Amino acid sequence: MSNTASSRAVGVGRVLIAVYAILALAATARSVYQIATKFDVAPVAYLLSALAGVVYIVATIALIGRGSTWYRVAWVTIVFELAGVLAVGTLSLVDGVLFPADTVWSFYGRGYVFIPLVLPILGMLWLYRRRPSAVA
Amino acid sequence: MIPWFQYVEIAVAVAAGLFALVAGFAGRKPSDYTLGATALVEVLLIVQVVIGIAAPLAGNPPTGDVVEFWIYLVSAVLIPPAAVVWALIDRGRWSTAVLGVACLAIAVMVYRMGQIWFVQVG
Numbered sequence: 001m002s003n004t005a006s007s008r009a010v011g012v013g014r015v016l017i018a019v020y021a022i023l024a025l026a027a028t029a030r031s032v033y034q035i036a037t038k039f040d041v042a043p044v045a046y047l048l049s050a051l052a053g054v055v056y057i058v059a060t061i062a063l064i065g066r067g068s069t070w071y072r073v074a075w076v077t078i079v080f081e082l083a084g085v086l087a088v089g090t091l092s093l094v095d096g097v098l099f100p101a102d103t104v105w106s107f108y109g110r111g112y113v114f115i116p117l118v119l120p121i122l123g124m125l126w127l128y129r130r131r132p133s134a135v136a
Numbered sequence: 137m138i139p140w141f142q143y144v145e146i147a148v149a150v151a152a153g154l155f156a157l158v159a160g161f162a163g164r165k166p167s168d169y170t171l172g173a174t175a176l177v178e179v180l181l182i183v184q185v186v187i188g189i190a191a192p193l194a195g196n197p198p199t200g201d202v203v204e205f206w207i208y209l210v211s212a213v214l215i216p217p218a219a220v221v222w223a224l225i226d227r228g229r230w231s232t233a234v235l236g237v238a239c240l241a242i243a244v245m246v247y248r249m250g251q252i253w254f255v256q257v258g
Contacts, residue, residue, distance in 0.1 A: 012230060012233075013230075014226070014228075014231070015160075015230055015233045015234055018222075018234040018237050022237070022238070022241045025215075026211070030207070033203065033204055113244070
């Protein structure tokens with residue numbers, strides 16, 4: 001069975017995609033600036049921020065994309081984000097030098113109104129609701 | 137930046153954002169009102185660009201990093217037109233909500249720009 005229309009870029013999913021796109025822009029632009037100007041301060045944290053930004057971009061595209069491959073990509077990127085925000089959030093509480101406050105995942109995304117913590121959970125709920133077997 | 141203008145910008149962006157979100161969740165398609173509110177947010181951002189260029193020349197330089205300030209401002213200027221284009225192509229209720237999300241993101245970004253300009257020293 002082939003999917004011709006995207007089953008995820010519909011309804012409230014479009015708002016989810018918009019939020020992902022803005023977060024992707026914010027995280028990527030900020031990490032590029034940080035790597036360019038103060039990379040020595042916290043190289044690990046800023047590289048992870050850049051990785052997070054790229055993963056948000058891939059997740060945004062995967063949510064728009066059609067078919068089962070993009071569906072899997074969306075799951076992988078969104079699980080990665082939740083793992084990232086939980087791992088780095090915890091590490092930033094333990095080691096404030098390695099993970100300073102101004103990265104996207106530090107303190108569970110506090111600098112971004114905890115959107116990085118909430119968004120993957122909403123993303124998973126949405127992916128589950130729009131799973132291929134339920135939509136087809 | 138100029139403090140009172142920043143407050144106006146944030147207030148307008150928050151009001152426009154909440155208005156569009158409520159309208160979107162109430163099932164309204166993008167209207168002249170929600171699109172116009174988003175356009176007003178964009179106009180204020182363009183005025184902010186002019187202020188950002190003129191203020192240092194008038195003896196009001198940023199206390200923080202000017203590059204970081206401009207990354208925020210340029211990103212912010214791009215977001216409302218993107219949301220409006222989206223709303224014009226896809227005329228559904230959720231596009232109205234997207235306008236709201238975009239305006240609220242602008243409010244946060246203008247707040248951060250104010251922090252960079254006024255609060256950070258050194």
